[in-house]
Amino acid sequence: MSILLVLFGVTFLLKKTEVIRPAIGLGLILTPIIYFYLILEAHTLNIPFTDDYNLLETIANFRKETDFVKSIEILFEQVNQHRFAFERIVMLIMVFITGTINIKLQIFLGNLFMLGILYLFFATFKKEQISWYYFIPVPYILFNLVYYENAFWGIAAIQNTPLIFFAFLSAYGLSRQDRKGWIIGLLAAITVTFVSGSGMLAWIIGVIILFLQKEYRLLFQWLAFAAGIIAFYFLFDYYFIPTNGEKPWKHPIFNTIYVLGFFGNGMYLDIPHPSATSFYKDMILCVLLGAMISVVFFVWFLRIIILPKLQWTYWYLLGAFMFVMGTGCMFVVSRPLSNYLMFGGSIFSRRYMIFGVVIIATMYVAMIILAKTFKTARISIAFIGMMFFLVMNGLSYFMSLPQMRKQYEELSLDGFYYKNFATFLTTGIHFGDIPFWNHPTRMKELVTLVEKNGLSNLYESDLFPPHQQVLKQTENRREKYKGKVDVQIEFRENEQVIPPKSIHFLAGEQNGVKPSYFVLVSEKYTLLLPALPKPNSFSAFVKTKNYYDRLYQYTLFRTKLPAGKYELWMMSEKGENSGQWESKFTGKKIFLY
Structure with a gap:
């Protein structure tokens, strides 16, 4: 982008380059547009989020309604x-x-x-x-x-x-x-x-x-x-x-x-x-x-x-x-x-x-x-x-x-959390919160309706077994996770006045293998949390020319995790896009109360 901008300026200084000015100008116009839609394509999923479910529900109701006036009311x-x-x-x-x-x-x-x-x-x-x-x-x-x-x-x-x-x-x-x-x-x-x-x-x-x-x-x-x-x-x-x-x-x-x-x-x-x-x-x-x-x-x-x-x-x-x-x-x-x-x-x-x-x-x-x-x-x-x-x-x-x-990454885990715990990772302040003001049956009935009508693939998006089986099917007890792993307590002030106490997970690569999930395992729960690449500071970005560091992290408010004694495991994919997972124990245990 900066190169195009410099070249565009040069065409006003060197008369011989005027002929390429329109092409460079068009390139300057198209660059932010194309980049924007490429970013959208790479960072969006076919999974509903909060109020999307409300519209999906009305579509399901509209399709099964036979009375004209009631159909208009739904629309x-x-x-x-x-x-x-x-x-x-x-x-x-x-x-x-x-x-x-x-x-x-x-x-x-x-x-x-x-x-x-x-x-x-x-x-x-x-x-x-x-x-x-x-x-x-x-x-x-x-x-x-x-x-x-x-x-x-x-x-x-x-x-x-x-x-x-x-x-x-x-x-x-x-x-x-x-x-x-x-x-x-x-x-x-x-x-x-x-x-x-x-x-x-x-x-x-x-x-x-x-x-x-x-x-x-x-x-x-x-x-x-x-x-x-x-x-x-x-x-x-x-x-x-x-x-x-x-x-x-x-x-x-x-x-x-x-x-x-x-x-x-x-x-x-x-x-x-x-x-x-x-x-x-x-x-x-x-x-x-x-x-x-x-x-x-x-x-x-x-x-x-x-x-x-x-x-x-x-x-x-x-x-x-x-x-x-x-x-x-x-x-x-x-x-x-x-x-x-x-x-x-x-x-x-x-x-x-x-x-x-x-x-x-x-x-x-x-x-x-x-x-x-x-x-x-x-x-x-x-x-x-x-x-x-x-x-x-x-x-x-x-x-x-x-x-x-x-x-x-959080949205990709919503199916796992809803199937196992009737909650979403993307929504709510406390573990167990659900949309529509925590109504005991509203969300369950809504999800059942839209899934039955083929309007949502929330369940299909869950790529993991039931949470009790996650570790049994992926664990590798023969060796521990050798990458850097740390857990820290942070206090994050926020606009929503959520209690600021937060848990910050940090992990490095193991022999060039990137971690995909932090896995918290207790007697009652097995929780998956996405391991997100840590963005570089601006100075590090300029120095390394890399947007992300080689460390992976995830931070969430303490209220989003249930109390218990947890082992911390790291889950990585066996081979790129293989769909097979391997979990290794980090040697760390976490006590949440």
Whole structure:
């Protein structure tokens, strides 16, 4: 990537190299996109995760329902304040074509909508007749792992990225100011309403755009459709969830800062943010970036008011700005703060960062258009944007790949944990916790239903015998594990206020053989924990040119392990991809009480 960037710069200095500039520019655009999808392919599994099971259940219920009205109720079934009809329709199409639901394919399809968002930005440059070279930085901010939850979680992938795409498509359609565009905007607005609750913002944005365009006839038609869709949304089999929390206007300063932090959440680093008595630096940057985005939006809005004649690009970017900023306002209204955002705590999930990166891209495109007639300013914005986006892109992969790897390995063990202990490794604070508030039968009935209907392969994903047989079938008592092994107690402060005591397992390779699992064996339990390669520090990464160390580790909160006396074994694969396992005793014993 850096080589391509240097070569691209050289083509502006050496006239003889101009001929290869388009090819290098295209390579710069494609590189982050291809790398992003390759990372997705390597780090995703066809195994449901938490709320995925809820959607799978409704698909199973829909398929066996024969009454039309009840089928519609299932299709539009409420989840919190949302109606996930779009997600269910996508899954039903998948079932119709393939006979099952492939979560990995679902994740890939959801993330493909980012290409649609990218294209709308490209079309904006093209309409403004700005060289496509200024477009090169945009893929670097859109295709990264800042929002990695959307990259491994089925429902998040099929919700958040399509949500933004259809909202932007609606604004794009209305911006064209013709009948065909209005129909595109209308259909996109209807779709986005049933992707997520915040999709209803598309109707409000449509009203604002059509009013400012003075398209009053189309505005009244828009309002009529909006009234019908919103009436259906709230009157058809809907219940209002009461909220007893504080109102955002009770602390206007704190919540204004909060909403600015949401706008700039692309700067929210993938590090723990437990509640503190001092400000986190990255969260200060979130607020400052959010303030900058707000200023650019204000300038953009003023130009729309002042300029007598506008390209459709102005209306489109206005809609893009308003949707993400409106989503941020809805987010703050639903969970207001009574203190400074920068003190940390349970604030943002990584999936919300997708809104942050998209609005950064929107701001960049708007700034390039604002500087259209000022060549020096335009080049400066492009150069600074490229450097900033490149650093953010690289930093997101460097910091978040271990989280992707951890989720991948833990998810691959969920089948083992559920079959043996009716719990998941990926979910819950305590050993034995299950989704849906630890209801005694809810999860069991749900898993049985989706497995029986062939919609999930949770059981099939378990590659191990019953936990009592794991050691009997894999043990090698003739020799001990000769690699380095250590167990440490750590105290990890966290946003979820989980008791901080943690168990940290560490192991090295044995004669070049990589450990795959830490195996805890007691009279009652045999527990498998993934041995994850330890990421190098940045300095070690630069020195060795290797992302991972040759050590393997796993850390989990003490509450995720049941009490008991355990022997620690290491399990490795006999030969690469052989599917045969061998466990060796480390000589270490652990007492948990």
